[in-house]
Amino acid sequence: MESNAKITTLIVDDEDRARETIKEMLAIYCPELELIGEANSVISGIQQIKTLQPDLVFLDIKMPDGTGFDLLNRIEKKRFALIFLTAYDEYAVKAFRFSAIDYLLKPLDPDELITSVDRVKHSLETEKEQLSQLLDNLKSIKKDSKKIILKTAESIFLVNIHDILRCEATGNYTKFFLTNQKPVLVSRTLKEYDDLLSEFQFFRVHQSHLVNLNHVVRLDKADGGTLIMKDEVSVPVSTRKKESLIKALSEI
Numbered sequence: 001m002e003s004n005a006k007i008t009t010l011i012v013d014d015e016d017r018a019r020e021t022i023k024e025m026l027a028i029y030c031p032e033l034e035l036i037g038e039a040n041s042v043i044s045g046i047q048q049i050k051t052l053q054p055d056l057v058f059l060d061i062k063m064p065d066g067t068g069f070d071l072l073n074r075i076e077k078k079r080f081a082l083i084f085l086t087a088y089d090e091y092a093v094k095a096f097r098f099s100a101i102d103y104l105l106k107p108l109d110p111d112e113l114i115t116s117v118d119r120v121k122h123s124l125e126t127e128k129e130q131l132s133q134l135l136d137n138l139k140s141i142k143k144d145s146k147k148i149i150l151k152t153a154e155s156i157f158l159v160n161i162h163d164i165l166r167c168e169a170t171g172n173y174t175k176f177f178l179t180n181q182k183p184v185l186v187s188r189t190l191k192e193y194d195d196l197l198s199e200f201q202f203f204r205v206h207q208s209h210l211v212n213l214n215h216v217v218r219l220d221k222a223d224g225g226t227l228i229m230k231d232e233v234s235v236p237v238s239t240r241k242k243e244s245l246i247k248a249l250s251e252i
Contacts, residue, residue: 006034007121010052012045012071013038013060013085021108022058022085029110030117042066046074054080056120058104061086081120097196122153146200150176150184157184161200165231167193167210177231179215203248205237213252219245 009026013019019038026033037052039045042065049057049071057080059068068084084096084103096103102116148164150157165177169190176184194204201213205227215230225237225245237245 007032007055008036008052009033009056009058010036010045010048010054010080011038011058012040012048012063012068013058014040014063015060016040018060018085018106025108025110025113029114032121033117042068042071042074045071049075049080056081056083056117058083058085060084083116083120097192148196150186152185153187157181159184161197162212162214164197164202164212165215165229166212166233166235167197167202169208177233179230201248201252203241203245205235205241205245207238209235211235213249216249219249 011019011022013022023035026035033056036054037048039048041063059071059082061068061084072078082101084101085106086093086103087106093103102119104112104116146161147158148161150159159176159178163179165179167190168175168177170185172187172189174186174188174190174193176186178184190208190210194210197210202210203213204210211227211229217228217230219237220226220228225239225242227235227237229235
């Protein structure tokens, strides 16, 4: 897509007022989007996507005749970027975050809308793989085979959670150290991944370090505490984290 080309956009939401609000906000904050249609149900959304072939779809989750996921499952060729619209649902939102899919919580916040649209502008060609991974993640949010999508400026990596050794903060970026490939630098904060991975035996041992406890070799208690990882790297442990870390290691 040419840099100056408009991003053709479709809104799928069953609430008339919600669609009007989105249209008004897009006109004010996102003039680079060209609204080419709207739909108020799963069925009409599918028809509009097939007919109009938009670059971007704003998709509500709950509609009278089904869900946004039903719509996605019934479209064979998903050649569009996607931003979900949802009231807070922890289960679904976690799946979005693992899959690097953008979502907006209702009521919409202008700054979050602008940020999501900006991300989409730089990743229109990669959304198909992310949609596929999202649907897989929704089916297996707790499974050991769970994968997470890591997006860089150049590539998208599908990484098995078990293959993550540790994560290190680099300003507002996070560097992932993996078992079988070079590190991956992602433009999201370590706190976001701490929230996302904590239930999978990841532990924030230091302000700048999040480790996979399954890849810890030993804890050296001297000098405040240091973790030795399977890649033979030493990771510092914050003094205030030491006791809770020892407890977490004993429960693996």
